[in-house]
Amino acid sequence: MNYTLEEIARLAGVSRSTVSRVINHHPNVRPEVRERVWRIIREVGYQPHAAARNLVTRRSQIVGVVIPETIPKVFSDPYFPAVLRGIFDALMERGYHLMLSLLSPPQEEDFYQRALRGRVVDGIIVLSAQVTDPLIRRAYEEGLPVVSIGRYPQEPGVSYVDADNVGGGRMATEHLLRLGWRRVATIAGPQTMAPGIDRLEGYRAALQAWGIRPSPDWIAEGDFTEAGGYMAMRRLLSARPDAVFVASDLMAMGALKALREAGLRVPEDMAIVGYDDVELAQFTDPPLTTVRQPIYELGRVAVQLLLHQLEEDVREPQRVILPTELVIRASCGALRQIGMPEWRGDLASRNSGEPGFPY
Amino acid sequence: MNYTLEEIARLAGVSRSTVSRVINHHPNVRPEVRERVWRIIREVGYQPHAAARNLVTRRSQIVGVVIPETIPKVFSDPYFPAVLRGIFDALMERGYHLMLSLLSPPQEEDFYQRALRGRVVDGIIVLSAQVTDPLIRRAYEEGLPVVSIGRYPQEPGVSYVDADNVGGGRMATEHLLRLGWRRVATIAGPQTMAPGIDRLEGYRAALQAWGIRPSPDWIAEGDFTEAGGYMAMRRLLSARPDAVFVASDLMAMGALKALREAGLRVPEDMAIVGYDDVELAQFTDPPLTTVRQPIYELGRVAVQLLLHQLEEDVREPQRVILPTELVIRASCGALRQIGMPEWRGDLASRNSGEPGFPY
DNA sequence: CTCCATGATGAGAGCGCTCTCATACATGAT
């Protein structure tokens, strides 16, 4: 039923060593022999026993993907599925497996001990690491390659991939400025999370580039939830902004609700730009102009970085920042001003299924 | 840096065998010796090398979770995250790891060969298996335990866990009947998918129990998407139903849109009950009465079944059907009729955060 | 006191693979 190297060797009339060479594509095997061995392997459906191989190579061909439980809600946005797909596809192509860990704090110690110390995984990819992730430090000390998806500046030795949150925030804000809005406020994310910090920094940079000094009450902090966006927008109303860059679509949806309740029209009375391009952003009223991140790519690149460290035995950390993309819909008011030449080239029209923006 | 059994044995002044006994909780070790060995293990942070152990035990302590790529969209509803959590938690408790596979057809063969034949996993859990899933058959032939989440009647030997879709459909429909609606139509799911078939069967059973013969044009088939629900509802309008059981919340949202366009009020002109209790069901206008499935539990039970097969070496397939729960909100009209005694006991009020239904 | 069941321990084989080293043979330079 289940063959071993030994048996394949016997069937092919060669030694175990030779079969091993064939399997591992070692050059020094006569083509004729190589053929014969492959044929037999295919015939009997032989597959090397993973554990036996791992034992001697000291590699499991398994990469751990750690998702801190802190963010269970966010799971319902397309972020995690997409990034997981990117990771999975890239791993699959390279012959690796994906071990998923949805860790809550009490499970962390156990996971660390079993999976990391027991060498179940060859390395780990950590999603949206909190500023102080004990697992990252431990893996790092353990000598296991780690890549964080999402900026992780704490541990100097850790590689990460991130979307350009600063650039995205800046792009969104400049888009509003270019459309003629001048009192551009923002609903920022929590300033304890890297995306929250970075997108706000982008907002500030845009205003500064345009010589505008934001009043402090133009900045309201939300918590990346719809409810948080709703509250933040209500606080913002007294500052009478004419446009708002909202650091997440979920918050933008809350903001839209608050505006509707306040009797303000979007974008006539107030323009809105969101962030993330969640599925629902195209169905809000009005559809949300937003910033799209290369989520799938984030996953793929994380795998590239990790396997590079792993296979080339590189230890220096690497950082990759991927560009974001503006998706123009109705909430920013741009669609009402079609034809203004100064927009050309700045606005992307690749907004999935929507009729293209007619420049 | 990384210790082996041998070294622990030396440090403890015993043989390798004894240390192995201690680790595997074999009774025949003197308490005093056991203590000493554990202390040293803890001191040096020893963890057995997984591959070495797997090689001799022929067990990897890894369970594969296979999600066919056919359903990438559905990923954005809370189903997958919740079921994955259930699986993960249950596996973690039993000392197993979760290997995730987001398989698209071209990857299937490779996965089968590497993961199943290479004995990387001890068994697999398949999510929403299509009616003809080659992986299930193969794993089964391979002698690997398989559990399907979602009914999978094709392979007689395969265990599965499922929510009670028939019961849920029936409960939803009877709820509408009990509220006094008589022309109760349905938007069914695709009749190629088990949930689609089962929920429709529940609908039929409810009508039959009430002695009502549904007209054929009371039944419209959708594809579980919002657009499909919209189209189905438009088709249904000519039949002039007064209530509709919609086999998924997503479709129900499309249906609501169609009704709004047709100028019909919900629930005054038409009552709606959905299915799934997705996050958004509480935010629709009006909030959706719907059927909630024990998704997290589905995952946990799947693990139970799988590990039972695995560890007790049971081969007979097992089937588990978990009950569903009705979540009453505004769309069915029940909230407008508070006080009718005949509802009591039939309606659950555990609808997360919503004010309880006051019976 | 002897006998044998029972408990505690160690020795050693072996899981299925990779990889180093030794060997045999072919090839080309001298």
Place this chain on the structure above:
DNA sequence: ATCATGTATGAGAGCGCTCTCATCATGGAG
């Protein structure tokens, strides 16, 4: 012809663990 070089192959050790079997001590029954 001689030797260095390179290629193809096999023998065998060893990865770190588990588990069977042998050994020895212990202690109650006869």
